[in-house]
Amino acid sequence: MKDIFRVANKKLKSRLIVGTGKYKNFQETAKAIEASGADMVTVAVRRVNILDKKKPILTDYLNPKKIIFLPNTAGCFNSSDALRTLRLAREMGGWKLVKLEVLGDKKTLYPNMIETIKSTKILTKEGFKVMVYCTDDPLLAKKLEDNGAVAIMPLASPIGSGLGLQNKINISMIIKQSKVPVIVDAGIGTASDATVAMELGCDGVLINSAIAMAKKPILMAKAFKDAVISGRNSYLAGRMQKKYIASPSSPFKGLI
Amino acid sequence: MAKIQLNGKKITINSKSSIQDLLKKYNLINKKIAIELNGIIIPKIKFKKKYLKNKDKVEVVHFIGGG
Numbered sequence: 279m280k281d282i283f284r285v286a287n288k289k290l291k292s293r294l295i296v297g298t299g300k301y302k303n304f305q306e307t308a309k310a311i312e313a314s315g316a317d318m319v320t321v322a323v324r325r326v327n328i329l330d331k332k333k334p335i336l337t338d339y340l341n342p343k344k345i346i347f348l349p350n351t352a353g354c355f356n357s358s359d360a361l362r363t364l365r366l367a368r369e370m371g372g373w374k375l376v377k378l379e380v381l382g383d384k385k386t387l388y389p390n391m392i393e394t395i396k397s398t399k400i401l402t403k404e405g406f407k408v409m410v411y412c413t414d415d416p417l418l419a420k421k422l423e424d425n426g427a428v429a430i431m432p433l434a435s436p437i438g439s440g441l442g443l444q445n446k447i448n449i450s451m452i453i454k455q456s457k458v459p460v461i462v463d464a465g466i467g468t469a470s471d472a473t474v475a476m477e478l479g480c481d482g483v484l485i486n487s488a489i490a491m492a493k494k495p496i497l498m499a500k501a502f503k504d505a506v507i508s509g510r511n512s513y514l515a516g517r518m519q520k521k522y523i524a525s526p527s528s529p530f531k532g533l534i
Numbered sequence: 535m536a537k538i539q540l541n542g543k544k545i546t547i548n549s550k551s552s553i554q555d556l557l558k559k560y561n562l563i564n565k566k567i568a569i570e571l572n573g574i575i576i577p578k579i580k581f582k583k584k585y586l587k588n589k590d591k592v593e594v595v596h597f598i599g600g601g
Contacts, residue, residue: 297599297600297601298598298599298600298601299599299600299601300599300601301599304599307599320600320601321597321598321599321600322597322598322599322600322601323568323595323596323597323598324595324596324598325541325542325593325594325595326541326560326562326567326594326595326596328540328541328543328560328594329543331560331561332561335565335596335597335598336596336597336598336599337565337566337596337597342566342597347597349597350600350601352600352601362570365575366568366570366575366595367568367597369568369569369575369577369578370566370567370568370595370596370597371566437601438601464601484601486600486601487601
């Protein structure tokens, strides 16, 4: 049986999606993405630096024809800014598959779920396919799905914190109830965190800081690639039952 | 001459400059960008015929690294 990862109508080879922020330079970004095996990357929309015409830009190093760009609304604190950003992203080259995040608090970067749900509804009506960054509240995750989200992206812990999966129970509840892919976004700190998320049954993970802020980002990108594959295989294989008594691996029969 | 605001900065351009002319001036032709003129997104096909006037506010955006 083939294990295909599909978001909206896009088939993805890798269940690891990576961010393109926080790297030392564009060369490192491009190398880390290659090492990660990801075929989808998140990108932000910002003003062009008009003062420096010769400064390299992201698209000099990453070709949107070879790798799927997922425009995000990082840094938007209300629905109208998020909508404006994604409409501009669509104009740039027809991007309809987008990542929505509407933040509510500068210190925690926690999503404002009221604005997020509102925006999901509007964007879906406008023909966008919206992957949505959200809290790990199962009820709100369901609301997002009901309003047209094509993927639910609950946080593991606050953005860029590296604190890992803090609420496995809630993530599991969201996985169980969702008919669209569940992708853990934000807060993953190291490769094993991604494995645990995948073993829970997440459809994918999105990583930025844990790779970009590692001492050796390119090696960490490879570690995440393997971690996600391992976690997925482990989930599909189905773990053994936990028992509270020992069971020998070597038979007692024939013991000398 | 016309005084406009480009990405928050005041600049002066020749009168009868189109969006296309402005992009040429900043080496942005054929780059992956999007344009907003006074809060309204301008489709690529209109770049040549959309002329800029005094006090116009232009935003030129592109993709940068982000998570």
